[in-house]
Each structure stands twice: as C-alpha cells, then as structure tokens.
Amino acid sequence: MGHHQDVKRRRVLGLVLTVVAVMFAGEPAADAGTGPGFDARTDxxxxPAQPAxxxxxxxxxxxPRSGGRSRxxxxxxxGSxxxxxxxKAYAAQLAPFFTGAGYVVAGVSTRSSSQAVFPAQLHDVKAAIRWLRAHATTYGIDPGRIAVLGDSSGGWTAxxxxxxxxxxxxxxxxxVTGPPSDVQAVVDLYGPTDFLRMDAHMRPGACDTFNRSFGLTDCHSDPRSPESALLGRPIRTVPDRVEQANPITYVTGRAPAFLIAHGELDGLVPTRQSEMLFDALAAAGVPATYYLVPGAGHDKRIVSPANRPAIVRRTAGAGPAGTRPTLTTIEEFLRRTLGPAPAPA
Incomplete structure (x- = not known):
C-alpha cells in the first residue's frame, strides 16, 4: 500500500505542478499546426520512445515560411x-513571435523523473540538439547558432x-550521436540550481505553502520533493549527485552568454538560485544579464510587457540591458549573441 500511495502522491504533485505551469502560461498561441508566417512539424x-x-x-x-535557408x-x-x-508544448506560445523574427523554434520534451532519473533529462536535451544539428539542412537551421530557453525545471535543463x-x-x-550538443546562448527563466540550498532561501512562509500544496513535510528537502524525485534519492542523502545536477558546477569561461530572469515574489524557486548562477558566470567572465522582476512570481508572464521595470545586473560585455525582460528583450539578446536572422524574402 505504501508504494501505491507514493506513486499516487507523485502523480498528484506532478498534476499540481503542471496546473501551476498552465495557470501562468499567459495567452495561448495560434494553432500549433500553423500560424501567421510559420508551419509546424509536430511529434x-x-x-526512440523510452518507455514505449x-x-x-x-x-x-x-x-518560418518566408526567406532564409540558414536560420x-x-x-x-x-517546466513541470x-x-x-x-x-515541448511551451514552444507553441513562443513560436508566433520568434518565427516572425526569423528563428526556427523547436519545442523539446525530455523524460519525466518517474520515467528516468538524472542525468537522463540532460542526455535527452543533448540528444535533441544533436538531432537538430544532424537535420539542419532539411529544416533550414544554422547549426552554429543555437539557443536554449526554458522556465523553472525547463530553465534548469536549458x-x-x-x-x-x-x-x-x-x-x-x-x-543521434556524432554532432556536438553545445549551444551558443541560454535563456534561463527562474530555474533552480543548488537543490540543497533552496529551503534556506525560500521566502518567509513559502515552505509552509509548498508543503501544504504538494502534500510534503520538508519543503524541497522532502524525500518526495521534485528535486529528490529527479535524483532518485532524497537530496540530503546524495550531496554528490546534487552537485552533479547543479549547473554552477560546470561554469567556465567557455560557457555561452546567459540571460536570466526571476520574479521577486517566486514562492517555488528562490531568487537566490538565479543570483548564485549569475555570480558564477560573472566570476568566469561569461557575458550574462540577470533580471530580478518586482511583482512577478513563478510565472511564465515574467516576460510579458506588463511587467514592471526590473532590477538588472550585467557582466562586462553583456550588452544593453533594457528595463524589463520581454520577448523583445530576449530576441535582442539572441540577435546580439547569435547574429541577426535572415531578412524575410
């Protein structure tokens, strides 16, 4: 009975987190199969599927339908x-804007923590990037200009x-093996970094709300927390695996440029998680910009034009910061980092 209760609890937690993501998804995009100026290839x-x-x-x-063979x-x-x-469903919200700006957009799914534990999710996104490079000519992609973007756990993956x-x-x-899996730019929207330091940096009362909402007792350190499920063990018992799953562990001067945004009122992932990543990038001399957005929570609408001006930190060479993280801000960051997309024919 205990095992079945745990499986049920994990499913409920996953459903709640998915509902949270949908609640904060903003306005739906145009039909995923087509849109003004773009076509879609889905699924x-x-x-191969694993599990079947x-x-x-x-x-x-x-x-994009118009012009350009190397975008x-x-x-x-x-995130979930x-x-x-x-x-991959998140990409449908971004596709109208970014295809209109000349980008090919790929929505990528990775396995859930109930299907496979870390580092499977990292292996998955790397496999997707390799596949996209291997098919770059078919889809008009420039294999030397690839950026990754994600929110929450998707931000961690990015x-x-x-x-x-x-x-x-x-x-x-x-x-696919063979092509490289490196990328040239990263957009990280309120992704976690150091799982063992999350609880200490949660906003006052946020852990109590987190526990009540998800049926836990020990916040992110709970043996049934999303982070523990990802690693397949309670995070406090596997500090070495926590370190391996921390992007800060791998930051060097070879890292690509980063744009990081985090809502000041985030009650799920503490803002300090993004601050620590920015600090590590800055120390390594990596071009990076960090937006702390007042009035925003754990919310995909953090990049909405309706957000208030943000508190901005930049490293040398990061370029103009703007006043708040919007889709236009992200596109300007990508253009500055990757170079401009081909003009429409």
Missing amino acids: LAYA GSRGHLLDLYL PLLVAMG GWHGDDG AMAGVTGHVAALEGDVG
Whole structure:
C-alpha cells in the first residue's frame, strides 16, 4: 500500500505542478499546426520512445515560411517540476513571435523523473540538439547558432545544456550521436540550481505553502520533493549527485552568454538560485544579464510587457540591458549573441 500511495502522491504533485505551469502560461498561441508566417512539424522523434508510448523523446518544429535557408534556432522547454514529459508544448506560445523574427523554434520534451532519473533529462536535451544539428539542412537551421530557453525545471535543463556543451562525460548515448550538443546562448527563466540550498532561501512562509500544496513535510528537502524525485534519492542523502545536477558546477569561461530572469515574489524557486548562477558566470567572465522582476512570481508572464521595470545586473560585455525582460528583450539578446536572422524574402 505504501508504494501505491507514493506513486499516487507523485502523480498528484506532478498534476499540481503542471496546473501551476498552465495557470501562468499567459495567452495561448495560434494553432500549433500553423500560424501567421510559420508551419509546424509536430511529434518528431529525436530518439526512440523510452518507455514505449511516452512523449519524452519528441519535439515540435516551427518553421518560418518566408526567406532564409540558414536560420538561428531557439530550443524551448517548459517546466513541470520534472514530473511531465511534454515540455515541448511551451514552444507553441513562443513560436508566433520568434518565427516572425526569423528563428526556427523547436519545442523539446525530455523524460519525466518517474520515467528516468538524472542525468537522463540532460542526455535527452543533448540528444535533441544533436538531432537538430544532424537535420539542419532539411529544416533550414544554422547549426552554429543555437539557443536554449526554458522556465523553472525547463530553465534548469536549458542552463545545464548550456554549461555542459563540452563535458564529454555528460553527453549520453540517447538518439543521434556524432554532432556536438553545445549551444551558443541560454535563456534561463527562474530555474533552480543548488537543490540543497533552496529551503534556506525560500521566502518567509513559502515552505509552509509548498508543503501544504504538494502534500510534503520538508519543503524541497522532502524525500518526495521534485528535486529528490529527479535524483532518485532524497537530496540530503546524495550531496554528490546534487552537485552533479547543479549547473554552477560546470561554469567556465567557455560557457555561452546567459540571460536570466526571476520574479521577486517566486514562492517555488528562490531568487537566490538565479543570483548564485549569475555570480558564477560573472566570476568566469561569461557575458550574462540577470533580471530580478518586482511583482512577478513563478510565472511564465515574467516576460510579458506588463511587467514592471526590473532590477538588472550585467557582466562586462553583456550588452544593453533594457528595463524589463520581454520577448523583445530576449530576441535582442539572441540577435546580439547569435547574429541577426535572415531578412524575410
């Protein structure tokens, strides 16, 4: 009975986290199959399903119709506390804007923590990037201009992909092998970093709310927390694995440019998680910009034009900061980092 109760609790937690993500998703995009100026290719398998029938090895592509044979690529992944295997759905919200700006957009799903534990999720996104490079000519992608973007656990995935592009031991053997998995830019929206320091930095009362909402007793350190599920063990018992799952561990001067944004009122992932990543990037001399957004919580609308001006920190060479993180701000960061997309024909 205990095992079945735990499985049920994990499913409930995953459902709640997914509902949270949907609540804060903002306005829905145009139909995922088509849109003004773009076409979509959905449910493309970048590796065989594992387990059979699951969705964690699928991606969707959104292709601008007008002009250009070698476009920059934006890979997008939505968060679910690692409990979902359909992170590719987030890209449908971003596709109208970014395809209009000349980017190919890929929504990438990775396996859930109930299907496979870390580092499987990192192996998955790297496999998707390799697949996209292997098919770059088919889809008009410039294989030398790839950015990753994600929110919450998707932000963690994006950050991990960004800082481990040259770490052979973390490449994995999922799907296509051969092409590199490095990326040239990262957009991390309120992703976690150091799991063992999350509880100490939670806002006052946030752990109590977190526990009540998700049926836990010990916040992020709970043996049933999203972070413990990701690692397959209670995080306090495996500090070495926590370190391996921390993007800060891999930050060097070879890391790509980062744009980081975090809502000041985030009650799920403390803002200090993003601050520590920014500090590590700054110390390594990596171009990085960090937006702390007053009035925003754990919310995809953090990049909405309705947000208030942000508190901004930049490293040398990071370029103009703007006043708040919007989709336009992100596109300007990508253009500055990757170079401009081809003009429409």
